[in-house]
Amino acid sequence: MRFPAITRPGPAFLATWLGLAITWFGSGLTTFAIGTFMYQRSGSITQYSLFQFFYFLPMMVLSPLAGALIDRWDRRWALLLAEVGAGVGAALIWLLLLASDKGLWQLELWHLYGLIALGSCFSTLQLPACYAATTLLVPKEHLGRANGMIELAFGAGQLLAPLTAGQVLGSIGLHGVVQLDVLTFAVSVTLLLFVRFPPAPPVREQPGQQSLRRDITEGWTFIRTRPGLLQLMVFIGILNLITSMIIVLIYPLVLSFAGVSTLGLVLSFAGVGMVVGGVLMAVWGGPKRRIHGVLGFYLLSALALFAAALPPSAPVIAGGAFVFLMCSPVILSSMQAIWQSKVPPGLQGRVFSVRRMLGLAANPLAALLCGPLSDYVFEPLLVPGGALEHSVGRVLGVGTGRGIALLFVVLGVIILVHTLVSFLSPRIRHVEDELPDALDGPDAPPALGPSPGPAVVG
Structure with missing residues (x-):
């Protein structure tokens, strides 16, 4: 029996979105389960950190190449390759765990690193291809709503996976969780096989075959020659860094006055905030x-x-975390809609991958900053006998975790000042007017060169 292909933009986007939502939930289960398995088996934070390292490093390094390839390929085939490749990586992990459970293989933790990196390499294609495809499938006036749905699907996966993983692990074990992840990839691939994407309009450029190396650098060139987009990227980059720092620091902040179970509730409530924002x-x-x-x-x-x-209070911290992460989907969706409307569809894979590479760099940088800042700068200021005990300590309190609370306040002040300064920049404030709309067909800007918009000082 031959099933009809989904050809209308609405159903095509919904089918693609549903497949990715299912995939993100399965991958969230696997990521949580493997990370827990590594830490429980080794008792080493270093081993867990290496798991994170091998997961994020390929994404950061390969993002520019992924964007160049996405712009050369059909977006649907790029998503299919991402889902099939990541699914194969998960399937190999499942086979390795199954062989270990049956006594056919002596599993060492380092055996998993290469397979984790393999799946991450293919997953690098996923989000840039998804956002680039959304521009083709959704009218520009609905891009904010579509991006909100994407953020909702991703946030729901981040929330539901940790809450579900504990019960699922107890019933089907780690190899069962990974097998479930493989099935989610199979569902996503099946949905993609029955959708059709409109072709991306060609980007006007000089005749001749363009090299892949130039394709990779062209995303950065496009951003660099448009000051409004460049300032916007720096603006959101600071948010990414601060958000990454908050995610790292909320653990010791809560554990300074409560237990692990309370920390889990706070993180779950923060995840609900992200879903509400989506x-x-x-x-x-x-x-x-x-x-x-x-x-x-x-x-x-x-x-x-x-x-x-x-x-110090769990409800207060949970409320703050709820509001903080509720804002994230609104910020990112609005930001993404600006980029989608200002970057020609034929360049979006390259441009979005450059942005994603810089965004992913925030995770290791935040980890490097948080430890020294909290342990050697802020915490010593608010311990008994610390330099700020009788000044700031009268307001924030003194003791373990109060230095981290002070760091939170400083980060909040940085956001306030940075936002107000950015609002005063005409480039950012008028970015939607200064740059022509790339989705209006013949008026789309060229691939390279400065923006043809009016010159604005600032």
Whole structure:
């Protein structure tokens, strides 16, 4: 029996989105389960850190190449390759675990690193191809809503996977969890086989075959020659860094006055905030002036960090974390809609991959900054006898974790100042007016060269 292909933009986007949502949930289960397995088996944070390292490093290194390939390929085939390749990596991990359970193989933790990196290499294609395909499948006036749905699917996976993994691990074991992950990839691939994407319009460029190396650098060139987009990328890059620092620091902040179970509840409530933000964008679509959504909710996220200055309390920290992560989908969806409308579809894979590479770099940088800042700078300031005991300590309190609370306040002030300064920049404030809309067909900007928009000083 031959099934009809889904050809209309609405069903095609929904089928693609559903497949990715299922995949993100399965991958979240596997990531949580393998990380827990490595830490419990070795008792070493270093082993767990290496798992994170081999997961994120290929994504960061290969992002520019992935973007260049996405712009050369059909977006549907790029997504199919990502899902099949990552699924094969998960299947190999499942076979390795199954062989170990049956006594056919002596499993060592380092055996998993290469397979984790293999799956990560293919997953690098996933998000850039998804966002580039969304531009082809969704009218520009609905990009904010579509991006909100993507953020919702990703946030729901991040929330539900840790909550579900504990029960699933106890019933089917680690190899069962990975097998379930393989099945989610199979569902996503099946859905993609029955959809059709419109072809991306060709980018106007000089005649002749362009080299892959030039394709890789062209994404950065496009951003660099458009100051509004460049400043916007720096703006969101600081948010990525601060968000990564908050995610690392919330663990010791909560554990300084509560136990592990309370930490789990706080993190779950923060995940609910991310889902609520995704639902808000999926229903609302964001403000008409998308830059107002970025700047306004960025300010709100800064205010949420000041909750750490209040007396230590799990409900207070959970509330602040809820608001902080609720703002994230609105900010990122509004930001993504700006980029999707200003970057020609034929260049979006390259441009989005450059942005993603810089975004992924925030994770290791945040880890490097958090330890020294908290252990050697902020915590010693607010211990008994510390330099700020009788000044700031009268407000924030003194003792373990109060230095981290002070760091939260400092990060909130940085966000406030950075947002206000960015609002004063005409390049950022008028980015939607200064740059022509790339989705209007013949008026799309060329691939290279400065923006043809009006010159704005600032």
